[in-house]
Amino acid sequence: MADMKVRDVVMIGAGPSALAAGVYTTREDIDTVLYEKGVVGGMAAITDKVDNYPGFPDGVEGMKLASLFQSQAERFGAQIELGEVSEIRDDGDYKTISVDGQEVRAKAVLIATGSDYKKTGVPGEAEYFGRGVHYCATCDGAFYRDRKLVVIGGGNSAVQETIFLTRFASHIDLVVRSTLKASEVLQKELQKYVEIGHVTVHLGTSPVEMVSTDGKISSVRVSDNGVEKSIETDGVFVFVGLLPNTGFLKESSIELDEYGLIKTDSKLATSMKGVFASGDVRSGATLQIASAVGEGASAALSIREYLDGLKHHLGDTESPQAT
Amino acid sequence: MADMKVRDVVMIGAGPSALAAGVYTTREDIDTVLYEKGVVGGMAAITDKVDNYPGFPDGVEGMKLASLFQSQAERFGAQIELGEVSEIRDDGDYKTISVDGQEVRAKAVLIATGSDYKKTGVPGEAEYFGRGVHYCATCDGAFYRDRKLVVIGGGNSAVQETIFLTRFASHIDLVVRSTLKASEVLQKELQKYVEIGHVTVHLGTSPVEMVSTDGKISSVRVSDNGVEKSIETDGVFVFVGLLPNTGFLKESSIELDEYGLIKTDSKLATSMKGVFASGDVRSGATLQIASAVGEGASAALSIREYLDGLKHHLGDTESPQAT
Numbered sequence: 165m166a167d168m169k170v171r172d173v174v175m176i177g178a179g180p181s182a183l184a185a186g187v188y189t190t191r192e193d194i195d196t197v198l199y200e201k202g203v204v205g206g207m208a209a210i211t212d213k214v215d216n217y218p219g220f221p222d223g224v225e226g227m228k229l230a231s232l233f234q235s236q237a238e239r240f241g242a243q244i245e246l247g248e249v250s251e252i253r254d255d256g257d258y259k260t261i262s263v264d265g266q267e268v269r270a271k272a273v274l275i276a277t278g279s280d281y282k283k284t285g286v287p288g289e290a291e292y293f294g295r296g297v298h299y300c301a302t303c304d305g306a307f308y309r310d311r312k313l314v315v316i317g318g319g320n321s322a323v324q325e326t327i328f329l330t331r332f333a334s335h336i337d338l339v340v341r342s343t344l345k346a347s348e349v350l351q352k353e354l355q356k357y358v359e360i361g362h363v364t365v366h367l368g369t370s371p372v373e374m375v376s377t378d379g380k381i382s383s384v385r386v387s388d389n390g391v392e393k394s395i396e397t398d399g400v401f402v403f404v405g406l407l408p409n410t411g412f413l414k415e416s417s418i419e420l421d422e423y424g425l426i427k428t429d430s431k432l433a434t435s436m437k438g439v440f441a442s443g444d445v446r447s448g449a450t451l452q453i454a455s456a457v458g459e460g461a462s463a464a465l466s467i468r469e470y471l472d473g474l475k476h477h478l479g480d481t482e483s484p485q486a487t
Numbered sequence: 488m489a490d491m492k493v494r495d496v497v498m499i500g501a502g503p504s505a506l507a508a509g510v511y512t513t514r515e516d517i518d519t520v521l522y523e524k525g526v527v528g529g530m531a532a533i534t535d536k537v538d539n540y541p542g543f544p545d546g547v548e549g550m551k552l553a554s555l556f557q558s559q560a561e562r563f564g565a566q567i568e569l570g571e572v573s574e575i576r577d578d579g580d581y582k583t584i585s586v587d588g589q590e591v592r593a594k595a596v597l598i599a600t601g602s603d604y605k606k607t608g609v610p611g612e613a614e615y616f617g618r619g620v621h622y623c624a625t626c627d628g629a630f631y632r633d634r635k636l637v638v639i640g641g642g643n644s645a646v647q648e649t650i651f652l653t654r655f656a657s658h659i660d661l662v663v664r665s666t667l668k669a670s671e672v673l674q675k676e677l678q679k680y681v682e683i684g685h686v687t688v689h690l691g692t693s694p695v696e697m698v699s700t701d702g703k704i705s706s707v708r709v710s711d712n713g714v715e716k717s718i719e720t721d722g723v724f725v726f727v728g729l730l731p732n733t734g735f736l737k738e739s740s741i742e743l744d745e746y747g748l749i750k751t752d753s754k755l756a757t758s759m760k761g762v763f764a765s766g767d768v769r770s771g772a773t774l775q776i777a778s779a780v781g782e783g784a785s786a787a788l789s790i791r792e793y794l795d796g797l798k799h800h801l802g803d804t805e806s807p808q809a810t
Binding site: 187191235 | 503506507510511514515516538539540541542543544545547552555556558559562625628629650651654753771773775777778779780781782783784785788795
């Protein structure tokens with residue numbers, strides 16, 4: 165039998181944004197459970213070094229930062245459980261959430277499931293994730309001052325981030341499977357860097373393997389129109405797309421944007437009353453830990469406001485100490 | 488003579504939001520100067536203990552956190568200067584900022600001057616700021632579990648925060664200068680707590696002094712319709728209003744809301760092109776360090792995007808390595 169107790173808040177995901185929200189809600193004695201289907205700490209936990217989360221002047225290992233977030237949420241009483249959510253249903257004042265086939269009820273829900281970066285899937289990529297193979301130029305570009313880079317992708321973000329990475333890298337090889345799909349403006353801008361020899365574009369070229377020497381990425385083996393060749397590099401940035409973790413919302417009434425990210429208003433409320441979203445899964449997200457954490461805190465305050473309103477609406481007469 | 492060099496970004500204020508933004512811009516070699524008229528670290532720096540900034544599970548002294556933020560921004564090259572900004576003028580692609588009577592030019596501006604809490608001005612208040620006298624229930628309420636509190640104020644926020652603080656405090660004395668000005672809904676809700684003896688409302692009552700014993704707040708001396716009396720307490724929360732630091736914008740075209748906070752769009756852009764705002768000075772701000780930091784990071788990405796657009800627009804032909 166499913167537990168029919170109604171939780172105050174169910175948070176879906178236990179990355180930086182949900183953990184920050186959990187610090188806020190539980191510190192105010194709001195009953196909170198987080199369901200995580202993967203790694204507690206989310207993308208932060210699998211990042212080698214985080215250099216730009218304010219408060220850690222010398223940088224901090226992603227895994228360490230994630231565990232600090234977790235301890236802080238748990239200190240105030242956040243309950244973190246492993247479980248995959250497959251559905252959210254609006255049952256009026258309560259939402260029903262399916263977790264591993266069990267139903268859980270909650271007065272409010274925070275969706276903070278994040279987004280995953282699409283992978284190329286070639287050998288070496290997973291092994292050197294965050295340690296030579298990267299997916300976020302803003303996060304990790306600065307580690308490649310005066311070094312050589314390979315960028316993989318041909319869309320807007322690949323070209324935009326290649327241009328951005330020129331401020332650090334001494335040279336960039338841009339590996340494009342077919343032709344450039346980026347906007348004309350971006351292609352024109354890229355051309356300036358090609359002309360001065362700062363960027364080399366390889367069209368019709370696919371990655372075959374990310375090759376390491378002495379535990380470090382040293383080259384990318386590619387297939388250039390069927391002919392294999394090797395491009396020497398100090399690191400690889402992959403920009404082949406983003407996969408928002410919103411598949412479980414397909415059947416719900418929660419509005420998504422054209423990329424599958426969740427639309428929110430200025431209070432971080434989604435189109436389903438009582439359901440909020442924060443962090444990398446939100447339309448307009450910056451994919452930065454600091455932003456995800458800040459939105460988690462803000463979402464928690466919106467949730468408190470919503471729960472307070474709900475309490476009055478329901479004519480709740482329990483003694484105030486018990487809230 | 489004023490220096491006519493055009494800076495990439497001028498940030499007004501050097502609190503958590505601007506320092507976070509400065510980490511991001513300078514890490515990407517965007518030339519950045521912050522002008523602070525008061526304390527580097529802003530309100531965070533003068534907070535005794537910060538319990539809810541994610542990453543510090545056991546809490547952290549406000550001054551320590553502020554100095555970590557500062558070191559991190561300076562590590563990447565942010566320049567922090569003392570100076571009071573009195574004006575921002577839109578001169579097309581450049582803004583002109585008056586700092587202590589000198590003119591500084593910048594391609595983009597971030598306003599992160601924060602807001603100050605209005606004070607009662609009575610003896611003892613300044614001395615025990617953050618150590619018995621508080622202005623933020625979300626930040627410091629949880630330090631008063633099962634303890635007695637005095638709340639000062641009679642408007643919406645005073646009543647709302649009194650209701651919120653009942654979840655921690657064993658009893659609250661609400662000290663109201665004249666009559667309650669809060670909305671009827673809030674007054675009705677407050678009445679429930681009065682009826683069960685959890686809150687006592689003192690109308691026509693003004694604080695006279697915050698009294699300490701052995702270095703701790705022990706009571707508030709008040710004038711109750713002209714008669715002095717003493718209310719024993721473990722702490723005081725003051726909610727008599729917020730003073731956004733936007734006085735210097737009065738003559739500018741930057742739009743403010745009815746409280747004097749700066750209106751922004753989803754990219755944190757103000758109504759003046761190239762001028763952004765983040766943190767406690769922004770309309771809709773949560774007054775939380777985590778949110779201010781997150782917005783600082785997001786604003787920095789918007790500023791980068793703006794500067795990149797501006798560069799193309801200006802037909803900048805400098806070599807890309809020099810950007």
